[in-house]
Amino acid sequence: MIKKNKGYKFRLKPNKKQSIYLERAFGCSRKMYNTYVEILYTQLEKQNFVNGKIVYKTIKLPTPATIKKDYDYMKEIDSLAFANVQLDFRDAIKKYNNESDGKTYIKKAKKQVKTLGRELTFKDLKGMPNFKSKNKNQNSFSTNNQNGTVAIIDDNSVKIPKLKEAIKFVNHRQLPQNSIIKGATISKDCKNHYNISILIEYYVEERQTPSNNILGLDYSQHDFYVDSEGRKANYPKYYRKSEEKLKKQQRKLSKKILKSNNWIRQKKRISKIQNKISNQRLDWLHKISYRLSENYDVVVVEDINLRAMAQTLKLAKNLNDDGFGMFRNFLKYKLEDSGKQFIKIDKWYPSSKICSNCGNIKENLQLSDRIYKCECCDITIDRDYNASLSIKEVGSTLLAW
Structure with a gap:
């Protein structure tokens, strides 16, 4: 048997109350990520960072629970969504260190040097984690399945944490038999359509087929x-x-x-x-x-x-x-x-x-x-x-x- 992980994307049909919660979750996840970016910039400025790689050990990031204490409205949102934000931010730093040379600046910043006379900073480095904008369709958050907190009910509704009522969705294909839901990512596209990507884990038999075709x-x-x-x-x-x-x-x-x-x-x-x-x-x-x-x-x-x-x-x-x-x-x-x-x-x-x-x-x-x-x-x-x-x-x- 071979273990496989796969994502299945479906269109969500939330009611008004559920849409309000999803919009709050989008905003809070974005706020959490931007808070981490602000903390990163503050600590890099204290280190007199100019360019190069980010030494991750020198960056002290607080836990999402610590940040939530300053924002009461974040208590309404699933804590696992914030935990995934922290993981995403760590991955962004790793991606910068692995894929960027730490010396190349983005083209937009270079043009502003000529047109506006501004100076280049480490914030303009290519690949550097930056703030997320509400107006750039960056609306999404991820959560994990813990003891059935993410589940499909009656083949036409999906349950996610913090919502008592399951959200209806368009079930256009079935998940593999005996599959286990590991987590989900809810997003909204530019047409204001809500989507859910369900990550599953399942096993398939190792087969050998004829190779003459x-x-x-x-x-x-x-x-x-x-x-x-x-x-x-x-x-x-x-x-x-x-x-x-x-x-x-x-x-x-x-x-x-x-x-x-x-x-x-x-x-x-x-x-x-x-x-x-x-x-x-x-x-x-x-x-x-x-x-x-x-x-x-x-x-x-x-x-x-x-x-x-x-x-x-x-x-x-x-x-x-x-x-x-x-x-x-x-x-x-x-x-x-x-x-x-x-x-x-x-x-x-x-x-x-x-x-x-x-x-x-x-x-x-x-x-x-x-x-x-x-x-x-x-x-x-x-x-x-x-x-x-x-x-x-x-x-x-x-x-x-």
Whole structure:
């Protein structure tokens, strides 16, 4: 048996009283996080911190219970929500130390140095934990399940701490049998929709499926991917379809007074458009990854560096639009949940240059060459189709069974 953790997201339908509690929980969690940020900044100033890594041992953070004593309204909120805020803040410091060099400043601060003549401080360092804003859709809090404090009741309601009445939700799929609820995260999006992500723990049997049904995928800027059977995914390009509408709304935003009520309302209109694009993309990625995981035992892809590719001006917009990195993650967990295999081959493997028919390597192949013509066996084939066949071939040698 293999232990797995997975999150299931559902739309909540709270009544007025429950909505008031959720809004208070959002605000109190944000206040707790901002209090920790303020404590961090105060202690760093006392240490005359300029830049570099944060020495965690020198930072003394009070417990949430100590902070709650100064704010009576926080007593109405679940204490585990504040405990998770403290964990999130510690993770933010760890992320800064691990992923930031401690010397690079954000672009916005650099521009203000030139336009406003202000000086750079440690608060402007890239990755430094900063204050959360109410107007930036950062509305969420997390809680843990302790002795049934988080539970699904009658398949259409969910119980959370501090609320006597369970909240109704749209149950569009069932949790795995014998699963254990570990915790939940409640959030609100830009359309004022409440959602709950339920984290569960469950066990699946370790299975071995036949490995004769293998598919190779080669990433394509134009078609999303081309598989080893010659089919193209034909991603609908949702961002491109909404780009003109988005530009129009962004031009209106640029003419509003910064942080004014009109500016905030216009920002929400833009967020709704972006949220729709995101939902369309997620829906398409989930459906196509599910289809592949149902029809194939092994899927092989190239471990290309998508972040590096996104730095290229000609490739960045399409790459960020199609979400190929998310697609690989979705495909991976869907295959593994079914006892199947997801294989990544080395990003330096020359799949595009190798002839899938005879194995000859064409060193002078250019990115503009969309048709592969082999000089040895005289085969003429689509470049991406040829690469997907090569990926499938090398992936079949890396099978775990």
